[in-house]
Amino acid sequence: MKRRDFLKTCTICGVAASLGSSRQAWGVSFEGYPDRMGVLADLTRCVGCRSCEAACNREQQLPAPSLSFDDQSVFEDKRRPTEWAYTVVNRYETKKEAGPVYRKIQCNHCNEPACLTSCLVNAYTKTKEGAVIYNPKVCIGCRACMVACPFSIPGYSYTSAFDPVVKKCLFCYDTRLKYGKSPACVDICPQEALTFGHLSDLIKIGHERIREMPDKYVDHIYGEKEMGGTGWIYLSGVPFDQVGFDTTLGNEPIISNVKDFLGFIPMVLTIWPALFSGFRLLATNGKNHLNLDSKQEDAEP
Amino acid sequence: MKKLKTPEMVIIDSPYKAPGKTRWSLKEKLLLGLTTQQYISQALRNPFNWLFAIIFTIGVPVLAGRFLFGLSWATDSSYDYPWGLFLGFGLFTMVPLSSSGFQLGTAVQIFGRHDLEPIERLALLNGLLGYFFAVCFLLADLGQPWRLPYPMFFSFGPAAVLFLVAWHVATYLSVQIAEVSESFFEWIGFPMGKRAIHNITLGLTVAGIILSTLHQGALGALFTYAPGKVHPLWYSASYQWLNFFVSSMPAGLCMVIVVSTIVSKTMAWRCDNNFINNLDKFTITLARGAAMGLATYFTMKLISIAHDNKWEYIASGWGLWYVFEITVGVLLPLVLLTFAIKNKKVGLIRIAALMTIFGVALNRFNTALITFNWKMAERFVPSWREVAITVTIFTIYIVVYRFILYRLPIVYSWKAEDEKALARESVVKTSDYSSVDDAMQPAVAYVGRADQLNPLPGCAASEE
Numbered sequence: 001m002k003r004r005d006f007l008k009t010c011t012i013c014g015v016a017a018s019l020g021s022s023r024q025a026w027g028v029s030f031e032g033y034p035d036r037m038g039v040l041a042d043l044t045r046c047v048g049c050r051s052c053e054a055a056c057n058r059e060q061q062l063p064a065p066s067l068s069f070d071d072q073s074v075f076e077d078k079r080r081p082t083e084w085a086y087t088v089v090n091r092y093e094t095k096k097e098a099g100p101v102y103r104k105i106q107c108n109h110c111n112e113p114a115c116l117t118s119c120l121v122n123a124y125t126k127t128k129e130g131a132v133i134y135n136p137k138v139c140i141g142c143r144a145c146m147v148a149c150p151f152s153i154p155g156y157s158y159t160s161a162f163d164p165v166v167k168k169c170l171f172c173y174d175t176r177l178k179y180g181k182s183p184a185c186v187d188i189c190p191q192e193a194l195t196f197g198h199l200s201d202l203i204k205i206g207h208e209r210i211r212e213m214p215d216k217y218v219d220h221i222y223g224e225k226e227m228g229g230t231g232w233i234y235l236s237g238v239p240f241d242q243v244g245f246d247t248t249l250g251n252e253p254i255i256s257n258v259k260d261f262l263g264f265i266p267m268v269l270t271i272w273p274a275l276f277s278g279f280r281l282l283a284t285n286g287k288n289h290l291n292l293d294s295k296q297e298d299a300e301p
Numbered sequence: 302m303k304k305l306k307t308p309e310m311v312i313i314d315s316p317y318k319a320p321g322k323t324r325w326s327l328k329e330k331l332l333l334g335l336t337t338q339q340y341i342s343q344a345l346r347n348p349f350n351w352l353f354a355i356i357f358t359i360g361v362p363v364l365a366g367r368f369l370f371g372l373s374w375a376t377d378s379s380y381d382y383p384w385g386l387f388l389g390f391g392l393f394t395m396v397p398l399s400s401s402g403f404q405l406g407t408a409v410q411i412f413g414r415h416d417l418e419p420i421e422r423l424a425l426l427n428g429l430l431g432y433f434f435a436v437c438f439l440l441a442d443l444g445q446p447w448r449l450p451y452p453m454f455f456s457f458g459p460a461a462v463l464f465l466v467a468w469h470v471a472t473y474l475s476v477q478i479a480e481v482s483e484s485f486f487e488w489i490g491f492p493m494g495k496r497a498i499h500n501i502t503l504g505l506t507v508a509g510i511i512l513s514t515l516h517q518g519a520l521g522a523l524f525t526y527a528p529g530k531v532h533p534l535w536y537s538a539s540y541q542w543l544n545f546f547v548s549s550m551p552a553g554l555c556m557v558i559v560v561s562t563i564v565s566k567t568m569a570w571r572c573d574n575n576f577i578n579n580l581d582k583f584t585i586t587l588a589r590g591a592a593m594g595l596a597t598y599f600t601m602k603l604i605s606i607a608h609d610n611k612w613e614y615i616a617s618g619w620g621l622w623y624v625f626e627i628t629v630g631v632l633l634p635l636v637l638l639t640f641a642i643k644n645k646k647v648g649l650i651r652i653a654a655l656m657t658i659f660g661v662a663l664n665r666f667n668t669a670l671i672t673f674n675w676k677m678a679e680r681f682v683p684s685w686r687e688v689a690i691t692v693t694i695f696t697i698y699i700v701v702y703r704f705i706l707y708r709l710p711i712v713y714s715w716k717a718e719d720e721k722a723l724a725r726e727s728v729v730k731t732s733d734y735s736s737v738d739d740a741m742q743p744a745v746a747y748v749g750r751a752d753q754l755n756p757l758p759g760c761a762a763s764e765e
Contacts, residue, residue: 082380118526120467121451122458138456141444143383144463148526155380156444161371164444246529246676254526257538258462261522264542265465265515272511276411280503284413 032111036130037177038199038231039186040206041104043243044216045193048075048091048102052185052194056087056106059172059184078244081105083155083167087185092243101236103243104185104194107132107153107169108223109231114254115145115154123166129178130199130231131171139165150227150249171231199231206235228253312570313708315716316490330488333707353696360693363686367441377684381674384442386683386691391438393520393665395431396470397545398658400517400553402428402477403509404590410506419576420583422484422711423564424557426702429477431556432470434698441690462522469516476508487715488708514546521545524668532672534614534623535664537605547601551594552661554587555654560702562651564712571706573713581647588650591657592638599631619672626667630660 054069056062062084067074075091082088087106094101113132116124123139126132141164146154155167172183181187182196195202206221222240223233227249234245241247311334316324325334332340344350367375378385405424408414440446452458452467479498486495498505522542524531537544565572565580606612614620634656641649670681683691706712 080380114526118461118463120458120461120464121448121456123456138448138451139445140448140451141446142442142463143378143444144461144523144526146380146383147523147530150527150529152381156378156383158373158376158378158444159371161369161374164372249529254528255460257525257528258522260539261462261518261525261542262460264518268511268514272514273507276407276507276510277503280411280413283411 032199032229033126033128033130034200035128036111036199036231037171037196038109038130038202038233039183040195040197040202041232041234042193042195042209043101043103043234043236043238045191046089046102046104047191047193048072048089048100049190050074050089051188051190052104053085053087053089055184055188056169057085059175060086060170062086079105081107081153081155081168083157083159086155086167086169090244092238094238094242098237101238101243103234103245105151105153105244106185106232107171108151108227109169109171110227110253111229111231112227112253112255114148114150114227117253117255117258118144118148120144127173127177129171129173131173131177132231133170133173134166134168136163136165141165148254150246150254199233202233206233209235222247225251227251228256314573314710314713324490327489330708353700356693356696360689360696363689364441364693366686367690372442372444374686375684375690376687377682379679381677381679382670382681384669385681386670386687387438387442389666389669390662390691391442391694392435393669394662395435395438396520397517397549397552397661397665398556399428399431399435400513400549401425401557402480402553403506403513404550404553405557406480406506406509408590410502411510417583417586419579419712419714420557420561420587422481423561424553425477425480426705426709426711427556427560428553429474429481430698430702430705432474432477434694436470436474437694437697438691441694462519462526466516466519466523469512469519473509473512473516476505476512480505480509481709484709484711484715487710513549517549518542518546527673529676530674531668532614532619532675533609533611534606534619535668535672537609539608540601540605544598544601544605547594548598548661548664551591551598551657554591554594555657558584558587558591558651558654559658561712564706568703568706568712571712575714576712581645584647584650585642585645588638588642588654591654592635592642595631595635595638595657599627599635602627602631619675622667622672626660626663630656630663634660 050069057065057069065084075089078090079085079088087104089102089104092101092103109126109130109132111126113124113126116126116132120142121138121140123135124132124145125135141156143156143166145166146152146156153168157164157167171177172181176183186194186196195205197205203221203224206224210217210219210221216237218236218239220240221233221235222245223230228251234240236243236245239247311318313325313330313334318325335343363375372378376385376387401424405417405421409417409421440449443449448455452464453471458464479501483495483498486492486498519542521544524536525538525541528536528538561580561584565577569577606615615624634653637649637653637656641647641653673681
């Protein structure tokens with residue numbers, strides 16, 4: 001190999017490697033925007049009135065549900081957010097004599113959202129205000145975000161033949177959060193079960209409440225660390241796994257699982273070409289196989 | 302079909318009807334040298350065509366309905382099971398079964414195993430069609446399939462594994478089209494194109510290895526986005542991509558074994574002696590590779606379990622299912638292959654190959670659908686329309702596969718004498734003496750290569 005060729009190859013590999021590592025830069029751990037907003041949901045205060053569901057329905061101009069928002073029979077099933085309801089409240093019977101516990105479910109607006117990192121067209125954005133918003137204009141409908149979301153939040157309008165899109169809670173970003181206002185569900189809550197504010201303040205408030213009333217609360221804020229931290233965080237009087245929270249998720253954001261593979265990509269891109277060209281050189285002894293058939297090969301001295 | 306070969310029929314395997322006489326027209330090539338009447342009557346005689354007709358009668362309207370009435374009409378895809386049969390079978394199963402192209406390409410072009418050339422083209426075609434139809438399945442599954450080019454040109458999410466899959470499948474599809482077009486250029490009579498492709502074969506092959514390593518692995522890495530949903534026995538953050546990549550290798554090789562078996566049984570008239578006579582030898586060679594792949598895959602599976610210490614899950618109900626998958630889909634075929642290779646029992650190899658395909662397919666089904674959301678009570682059940690569409694697209698795959706095998710020089714070689722003549726023609730036309738050598742070189746090579754195969758059919762093959 002000539003020196004010039006060698007240098008050329010090195011340069012190409014170097015450029016390729018740096019391209020590869022720029023991809024990896026996406027995977028560095030991200031603590032979240034400093035001024036991001038969040039909501040502290042206190043399960044001990046929720047009475048299951050479902051007015052947050054009604055407010056969300058109005059604010060997001062979703063179709064009217066078949067059962068009215070006063071109807072308590074919906075609590076017989078465990079529901080999840082759908083294309084028609086971005087937030088739902090579920091009822092859990094627990095051993096506590098205080099009665100059932102209600103839990104509101106909606107997008108948790110993660111610091112490092114799995115939906116965002118799994119999206120191949122970058123349809124999701126984590127805004128500096130803390131909302132995880134979605135751009136329906138670029139979504140191709142692969143639904144990887146629904147597979148990736150550890151909280152099983154995104155819904156999909158399967159019924160639409162020509163414009164199906166992902167439907168999920170957007171933190172009322174376009175109508176409220178952008179202007180510094182709290183989302184519709186927080187505004188309407190009669191029990192002050194939902195507190196809107198800077199996430200860093202909310203975490204302090206949460207710990208404050210636990211410190212003041214250690215008998216009332218489980219000593220844990222769900223979402224403070226889970227999945228790399230979420231924008232919506234929760235206080236509960238009963239263990240979280242009894243009220244439908246997945247407590248096995250761990251504190252690493254989803255993208256950490258994928259880093260092993262992403263880190264391998266630049267290696268393949270840079271090493272494989274040289275490796276396999278080298279194999280060919282060794283296996284065929286550098287002869288151009290185009291001009292070689294077995295007979296000629298035998299005839300050679 | 303065997304019935305296709307009638308005494309009066311001439312099999313087209315060269316540009317000329319008889320040495321130095323008139324050329325076959327495109328229509329004659331398309332109709333396999335039969336008249337339209339004869340062609341239709343042989344097609345109607347074939348019982349498979351009637352089966353296909355029944356499938357299409359039901360399936361094509363359902364397929365059309367999926368695009369007219371939406372996904373909720375056609376599939377059972379729910380919020381919790383966003384991916385159904387189209388991806389579970391069409392993408393996650395079809396793609397590993399199509400890894401044959403890059404493997405045989407590597408063996409022949411990189412490691413110089415030119416003795417495998419007669420089966421290389423079948424492996425390349427198997428790869429191309431598998432990928433092409435995986436994309437077709439993807440189009441059926443995407444909510445907005447008309448936006449398929451968005452990740453290419455419009456909106457980029459380069460941190461996503463799917464972004465990589467999209468780019469690599471698209472580029473690899475182009476690479477495979479280029480590789481297979483060599484036989485198309487022979488058939489259509491365009492030696493220039495063939496030479497052009499032949500000159501970049503090495504580049505194409507290496508590109509194929511890179512792209513295959515990455516996207517076969519990427520399909521596995523996709524599931525590392527869902528650590529809480531994929532069952533721990535089928536999940537491994539560190540080795541998921543390696544498991545998918547390694548298992549794709551025996552799957553692809555076994556697919557070639559099975560397809561070549563079907564070809565030799567149902568379209569023997571189309572195969573040349575070189576293919577038929579050497580098929581047993583090729584089968585054993587492929588089986589060797591598959592056995593090595595299976596052994597590696599089995600080891601990887603064990604390491605995946607041991608690395609995260611997941612042994613306790615084996616004792617559960619899903620654990621039994623896992624043991625079934627590993628026993629019937631990996632260990633048993635591995636034992637059978639090893640025994641059959643040693644005793645040169647080709648029939649047994651073919652059964653074991655089928656089992657390997659089953660094993661890898663079951664693995665993908667388990668990962669993507671059957672054990673997905675294992676913490677939930679609700680299990681994935683496809684709707685009948687989803688099954689109908691899947692069967693229909695797969696049938697189109699078979700029909701296209703057969704259409705190409707009937708015509709292009711895949712399992713037979715195009716007569717080389719004519720190549721030489723064609724090359725000479727083009728050289729004479731240019732009347733530029735300096736280019737004669739360059740132009741002749743590849744042609745000579747073809748003659749050389751085909752010398753073993755053709756001029757006295759049967760003789761060369763029997764010598765070996």
